[in-house]
Amino acid sequence: MYDIGIIGGGTAGMTAAIYGQRAGKKTIIIEGGVFGGQITSSPNVENYPGIASVSGSEFSMNLLDQAVKLGAETAMEQVTGIRDEGSVKVIETAGKEYPCRSVILATGVTHRHLGVPNEERLTGAGVSYCATCDGMFFRGRDVAVVGGGSTALQDAEFLSNYCRKVYLIHRRDEFRGEDSIVKRLESKENVEFILSATVRDIIGDQAVERLIVNSKKTGKEFKLDVSGVFIAVGQIPKNEIFADVVKLDADGFILAAEDCITSRPGIFAAGDCRTKEVRQLTTAAADGAVAALAACRYIAG
Known part of the structure; x- marks a missing residue:
């Protein structure tokens, strides 16, 4: 017993x-x-x-x-x-x-994963599921946050204080998170929204180097050069x-x-x-x- x-x-x-x-x-x-x-x-x-x-x-x-x-x-x-x-x-x-x-x-x-190529292999080498835990390692660098809820918005806001550029990628036209955070992010010069888009691939040999992103509106793919990607999809x-x-x-x-x-x-x-x-x-x-x-x-x- x-x-x-x-x-x-x-x-x-x-x-x-x-x-x-x-x-x-x-x-x-x-x-x-x-x-x-x-x-x-x-x-x-x-x-x-x-x-x-x-x-x-x-x-x-x-x-x-x-x-x-x-x-x-x-x-x-x-x-x-x-x-x-x-x-x-x-x-x-x-x-x-x-x-x-x-x-x-x-x-x-x-953590819910994106299920895209190289996500598992590069976890801990640029792929992260916790901005609060790992964000400081990317001070002065370009990063992306994937997600549209309050957690993703909070992550983007947190990272914007340390990173040179923060891309916020969401698969819908509008965010599901708190509108007040969205408004604060809109006022930040180093934050860019990429809406109606999904990450199709994470590229990098030893660490994350870039993302391949697909636009749901045009169907075209484009690259984002980033050192880190923070996944906040639940x-x-x-x-x-x-x-x-x-x-x-x-x-x-x-x-x-x-x-x-x-x-x-x-x-x-x-x-x-x-x-x-x-x-x-x-x-x-x-x-x-x-x-x-x-x-x-x-x-x-």
């Missing part, structure tokens, strides 16, 4: 394990993919307080090492569901069951298997506020998988701590 079963081995999940172990609880982290999550693909992390620069993989391995040294157990298995038996929550995998007094869902999200939570256990919003994120408490007693949500405004390493770590301490209070009575 575990005190805290943690589903997901990203920053939130591993932080939860650290706090749980330090509180004297028996914890296990169950991860179906790679410990560390998406941050492991980042060559440099420079926005985590107290750490000037570290690779994403090193950051993740340090977290995992800290959790394991404190006594946290790990399992590399794909979770298939949770069975609520009142005071006991049973985490189910393909080949095993893990009875727990409480559960923390820290499943994270996956995030996909992986919470479908928990829909009968906790409440999700319309986009599939777990309904939980800053206290990380879900609709189901004894089950908590931490990190990018829950409803929240800011999804960063710092907020994931904060959620992990909050969720673990909330689980400890739940166990205590």
Whole structure:
């Protein structure tokens, strides 16, 4: 029997394990993919307080090492569901069951990809899904943002403060994001809108060098010389298997506020998988701590 079963081995999940172990609880982290999550693909992390620069993989391995040294157990298995038996929550995998007094869902999200040539190969070498994380590496250079929602608009605004030129590429004639941000971007001399257009290819040998863009109006293709492309076309939570256990919003994120408490007693949500405004390493770590301490209070009575 575990005190805290943690589903997901990203920053939130591993932080939860650290706090749980330090509180004297028996914890296990169950991860179906790679410990560390998406941050492991980042060559440099420079926005985590107290750490000037570290690779994403090193950051993740340090977290995992800290959790394991404190006594946290790990399992590399794909979770298939949770069975609520009142005071006991049973985490189910393909080949095993893990009875727990409480559960923390820290499943994270996956970024929706464009699915164009070289996107995967150049991820971390000019292709990014987080402007806040990687934007500073492109100071004084030309970049592109792909997307039309508020996240894409916010990314373009953030990058315009550091980059020489920011192209904002959207497949429709109008943006779906906040009109106030659109107006601010329109006033910036180094921001150019490219509407009714899609990225067809990302070109570069060792790093991004240019984009091949297709105009939906003319059907013609043209090149954009850029050093980076920031893709902001949506995030996909992986919470479908928990829909009968906790409440999700319309986009599939777990309904939980800053206290990380879900609709189901004894089950908590931490990190990018829950409803929240800011999804960063710092907020994931904060959620992990909050969720673990909330689980400890739940166990205590």
